Amino acid sequence: MAASSSSSSSIKPIFTTRSKSSNSSKSSLLSFLHNTKPKPISLKFSSHNSNYTTPPSFTISNSLQTALETSELHVSKFQDDLNVQAVTPKPTILVSEKLGEAGLAILRSFGNVECLYDLSPEALCEKISQCDALIVRSGTKVTRSVFEAANGKLKVVGRAGVGIDNVDLQAATEFGCLVVNAPIANTVAAAEHGIALLASMARNVSQADASIKAGKWLRSKYVGVSLVGKTLAVMGFGKVGSEVARRAKGLGMNVIAHDPYAPADKARAVGVELVSFDQALATADFISLHMPLNPTTSKIFNDETFAKMKKGVRIVNVARGGVIDEEALVRALDSGVVAQAALDVFTEEPPAKDSKLVQHENVTVTPHLGASTKEAQEGVAIEIAEAVVGALRGELSATAINAPMVPSEVLSELAPYVVLAKKLGRLAVQLVSGGSGIKSVKLIYRSARDPDDLDTRILRAMITKGIIEPISASFINLVNADFTAKQKGLRISEERVVADSSPEFPIDSIQVQLSNVDSKFAAAVSENGEISIEGKVKFGIPHLTRVGSFGVDASLEGNLILCRQVDQPGMIGKVGNILGEHNVNVNFMSVGRTFRRNHGIMAIGVDEEPNQDSLKEIGKVHFVARIL
Numbered sequence: 001m002a003a004s005s006s007s008s009s010s011i012k013p014i015f016t017t018r019s020k021s022s023n024s025s026k027s028s029l030l031s032f033l034h035n036t037k038p039k040p041i042s043l044k045f046s047s048h049n050s051n052y053t054t055p056p057s058f059t060i061s062n063s064l065q066t067a068l069e070t071s072e073l074h075v076s077k078f079q080d081d082l083n084v085q086a087v088t089p090k091p092t093i094l095v096s097e098k099l100g101e102a103g104l105a106i107l108r109s110f111g112n113v114e115c116l117y118d119l120s121p122e123a124l125c126e127k128i129s130q131c132d133a134l135i136v137r138s139g140t141k142v143t144r145s146v147f148e149a150a151n152g153k154l155k156v157v158g159r160a161g162v163g164i165d166n167v168d169l170q171a172a173t174e175f176g177c178l179v180v181n182a183p184i185a186n187t188v189a190a191a192e193h194g195i196a197l198l199a200s201m202a203r204n205v206s207q208a209d210a211s212i213k214a215g216k217w218l219r220s221k222y223v224g225v226s227l228v229g230k231t232l233a234v235m236g237f238g239k240v241g242s243e244v245a246r247r248a249k250g251l252g253m254n255v256i257a258h259d260p261y262a263p264a265d266k267a268r269a270v271g272v273e274l275v276s277f278d279q280a281l282a283t284a285d286f287i288s289l290h291m292p293l294n295p296t297t298s299k300i301f302n303d304e305t306f307a308k309m310k311k312g313v314r315i316v317n318v319a320r321g322g323v324i325d326e327e328a329l330v331r332a333l334d335s336g337v338v339a340q341a342a343l344d345v346f347t348e349e350p351p352a353k354d355s356k357l358v359q360h361e362n363v364t365v366t367p368h369l370g371a372s373t374k375e376a377q378e379g380v381a382i383e384i385a386e387a388v389v390g391a392l393r394g395e396l397s398a399t400a401i402n403a404p405m406v407p408s409e410v411l412s413e414l415a416p417y418v419v420l421a422k423k424l425g426r427l428a429v430q431l432v433s434g435g436s437g438i439k440s441v442k443l444i445y446r447s448a449r450d451p452d453d454l455d456t457r458i459l460r461a462m463i464t465k466g467i468i469e470p471i472s473a474s475f476i477n478l479v480n481a482d483f484t485a486k487q488k489g490l491r492i493s494e495e496r497v498v499a500d501s502s503p504e505f506p507i508d509s510i511q512v513q514l515s516n517v518d519s520k521f522a523a524a525v526s527e528n529g530e531i532s533i534e535g536k537v538k539f540g541i542p543h544l545t546r547v548g549s550f551g552v553d554a555s556l557e558g559n560l561i562l563c564r565q566v567d568q569p570g571m572i573g574k575v576g577n578i579l580g581e582h583n584v585n586v587n588f589m590s591v592g593r594t595f596r597r598n599h600g601i602m603a604i605g606v607d608e609e610p611n612q613d614s615l616k617e618i619g620k621v622h623f624v625a626r627i628l
């Protein structure tokens with residue numbers, strides 16, 4: 001390898017990028033979620049079957065920077081070496097409403113649990129800044145003020161139940177706080193309560209009960225109506241709605257359902273016909289509400305829609321009070337359009353004592369008891385405790401509301417690509433010259449898998465995190481990466497390219513392209529004028545495989561020096577010597593060139609971060625410096 005002695009020019013040849021080493025801690029999502037400062041830990045990585053040598057040991061810091069750089073491969077390899085509890089101080093978990101004992105036991109085995117029921121909004125805001133997690137039911141309003149007061153400490157809100165209308169999701173997302181719920185365990189309880197209300201309303205059970213306790217015997221006043229043969233419209237054919245439908249069919253009712261998002265075959269399987277909203281209102285003798293409360297369903301039952309109902313309709317609501325305009329319902333009850341209503345939920349809970357609706361003689365009420373069976377409460381408590389502990393441990397939750405839900409087997413397979421994604425994002429942003437604002441990012445996944453068989457949301461989130469974290473004052477995580485990118489006016493598009501390789505591996509390569517930006521490393525700009533880098537996972541390790549038009553092969557671990565050069569003998573030795581003189585250990589070099597003796601780039605992996613002097617000296621090497 002001989003260095004040429006031809007003339008030199010400007011000396012700005014070196015671009016260094018720091019890509020942190022892989023983290024094997026299972027608390028990765030936690031550190032990914034929040035910037036904790038646990039002690040660095042040292043892991044020994046067994047040698048892998050690669051052409052490149054990796055350092056036998058290196059220090060990883062379980063901090064935001066390295067967050068979610070975990071490969072499940074590494075986790076399973078090093079699980080025993082890691083004491084997650086020791087790395088993560090015992091988190092504080094505030095439980096603000098009654099939760100089943102089995103759930104509390106799970107929480108207590110993991111963190112400090114404080115059960116403080118009936119906190120005022122002010123007291124909750126005061127307390128929350130000391131809490132890593134908050135577990136609520138429907139009675140606690142988790143408002144923007146709560147997230148503001150948390151001051152970045154709150155990592156997860158667990159809703160011990162289904163409806164998350166009491167949690168300000170937008171604020172949670174902006175503050176990077178994960179929200180999880182327990183969507184399964186109270187389904188049957190809610191459905192059973194719906195059926196209980198339906199039957200007791202039809203037979204005036206609660207009114208008759210009250211009258212007999214008041215010393216009356218009113219047999220003719222409380223003649224009811226039969227259910228058999230009547231049409232029930234289930235509004236919202238989700239988990240609870242479909243269970244109500246099943247049970248109502250068992251009672252001999254003709255069941256129809258309205259749900260804009262429910263698949264027809266799911267309804268057919270239960271023997272239910274899906275109909276339009278208006279059709280449901282016009283045909284039903286009974287209407288049972290099972291949709292979530294959100295801006296599109298708020299007061300969806302109002303004067304206008306009550307007017308479309310069959311006169312004498314009977315309504316059950318175990319969903320949310322807010323889906324009904326309660327004043328309109330009183331009017332419909334008074335006019336006889338609605339013969340009876342049975343309500344478990346109210347716009348305001350508890351409702352005012354003198355509420356006309358509650359006091360109406362044709363209304364049966366219960367105090368939000370849908371989920372309140374012993375069985376459901378134990379189940380919900382376990383479901384939410386596991387979800388919250390999992391999130392605090394750094395696992396992705398299958399019940400996340402404001403982050404990609406990734407089943408564990410998918411996460412385990414994608415884990416090395418998750419690491420690659422973030423490193424590519426981080427590298428791409430470092431290639432942008434100071435004055436350029438990034439506006440448009442394109443992600444290209446090359447894969448042999450069927451598109452339905454590859455969920456790229458977490459990869460997209462990680463690349464986004466890698467790109468915006470260095471240019472954002474706030475911390476970025478899976479929860480708020482997309483939101484923050486949008487706030488910064490960053491357009492992110494994704495493309496899938498079908499590879500003819502084996503579908504055994506989920507992804508062949510990931511390419512990150514930044515358009516309309518200048519680069520501080522001209523070689524990173526492709527023929528199309530975009531900054532373009534590509535990476536692959538090789539033997540579980542993320543590799544940089546293309547920079548601009550140049551193919552390279554550089555393990556993305558430790559520090560990486562990229563320099564442009566003219567391909568000729570002697571270059572590697574010269575640069576290696578300079579680094580050696582500065583006591584910087586080279587662990588690999590990879591040279592990319594378009595063709596022999598032409599322009600190329602050199603990717604040098606080093607164990608120590610090189611100082612400015614060594615970079616300057618490398619810049620003085622002819623044919624390294626010349627062409628940049």
Ligand SMILES: NC(=O)C1=CN([C@@H]2O[C@H](COP(=O)(O)OP(=O)(O)OC[C@H]3O[C@@H](n4cnc5c(N)ncnc54)[C@H](O)[C@@H]3O)[C@@H](O)[C@H]2O)C=CC1
Binds near residue numbers: 370
């Ligand atoms: N009273 C209580 O104690 C309980 C109340 N609930 C309430 O019941 C609701 C439903 O619970 P799940 O069935 O578990 O939820 P789910 O998510 O399985 O079902 C909700 C269904 O509503 C549908 N939907 C959305 N917008 C709609 C619209 N405009 N019109 C008709 N359908 C619409 C959805 O497509 C979905 O299929 C929860 O959101 C919660 O508010 C749930 C459990 C207990």
Ligand SMILES: O=C(O)C(=O)COP(=O)(O)O
Binds near residue numbers: 161371
């Ligand atoms: O799961 C739901 O959506 C419920 O409404 C149950 O509410 P709760 O947990 O009983 O306050």
